[in-house]
Amino acid sequence: MERIAGLYKALSEPARLHILALLVRHGELCVCDVEAALDATQSKTSRHLRYLAAAGLVQDRRDGVRVLYRIPEEADRDVTRILDGFAPFAADASRYRADDERLRAWRVRRALSGADAPVPLG
Numbered sequence: 001m002e003r004i005a006g007l008y009k010a011l012s013e014p015a016r017l018h019i020l021a022l023l024v025r026h027g028e029l030c031v032c033d034v035e036a037a038l039d040a041t042q043s044k045t046s047r048h049l050r051y052l053a054a055a056g057l058v059q060d061r062r063d064g065v066r067v068l069y070r071i072p073e074e075a076d077r078d079v080t081r082i083l084d085g086f087a088p089f090a091a092d093a094s095r096y097r098a099d100d101e102r103l104r105a106w107r108v109r110r111a112l113s114g115a116d117a118p119v120p121l122g
Helices: 002-010 014-026 031-038 042-055 077-091 097-113
Strands: 059-063 066-070
Touching: 002 042, 002 077, 014 031, 014 042, 014 066, 014 077, 014 097, 031 042, 031 066, 031 097, 042 059, 042 066
Parallel strands: none
Antiparallel strands: 059 066
């Protein structure tokens, strides 16, 4: 029962739900992508991602200096059931339109500037 409570506790923060939805819709993302999409600080974004990873809801991998996050390919039964139940909500593009627009704008700015750090949105 503690395991299930821990999973739902990890999902009790709206920013973490936004992160999961981003990963469901866009696949693997680096911290800077998530940071830009949420319009959040790098430290706050990393903290949420670490919390989700500790719960088993996301996986990470290193690619040079970047850490990339994704939905786990193989997860335990409880995580799989929760993520399967969340997928229809994550697929609702209208619910997460602002996140997607910020991510798209960030990727354009990054491509144009060649920079790897988020450019302020304001």
